[in-house]
Amino acid sequence: MNRRPLLAGVLALAMGLTLAGCSSAGEPDLEIVGAYLPQPVSDMAAGFLVVQNKGDAGDRLTSVTSPLSDDVTIHETKNRKMRKVSSFEVPAKGELDLERGGNHIMFMKLKQKPKQGEKVSVELHFEKAGRITVDLPVxxxxxNPKKQ
Known part of the structure; x- marks a missing residue:
């Protein structure tokens, strides 16, 4: 009896199980919910959403890009003052809430003014999870969903 095919099969199965175990443990598991963009009244707009992380590892939102503007940044709001930041933490088993009056996505020099009922595509860039594309309904x- 030739044991090489059997041994190769056992090794392949063991490697597959090992790799599967490594890929799921300690990684972020991100979901984007509640996304929207209020219809802009000028050449600027703000976007809001919640990044939920059901994973065992934290992540960071490092940037946002969109066809709506070549100048998209992420801002924090403290003491009613906005300032551009380089990233936001998305904690393990937690969430990042980008909301009106708080942290948000800022679109400057809009290429067009989207109207209510349209959608604006954005690409969220995360340190670990990579890129996630989301449509923000206008x-x-x-x-303001928090006040409804």
Missing amino acids: KETTH
């Missing part, structure tokens, strides 16, 4: 200018 809502009325005063839309």
Whole structure:
């Protein structure tokens, strides 16, 4: 009896199980919910969303890109003052909340003004999870789900 094929099969199975175990442990598991962009009234706009991390490892939102603008940044708001930041933490088993009056995505020098009912595509860039594309539905200018 030739044991090489059997041994090769056992080794392949063991390697597959080992790799599967490594890839799922200690990684972020991100989901984007509640995304929207209020209809802009000028050549600037802000985007809001929640990044939920169900994974065992944290991640960082490092940048955002969009066809809507060549100048998209992430801003934090503290003491009613906005400032550009290089990244936001997405904690393990936690979330990053980008909301009105708080941290948000800022679009400057819009190429066009999207209207209510349209969608704006954005690409979120994460340190570990890579790129995630999301469509932000354009809502009325005063839309604020926290106050509904």
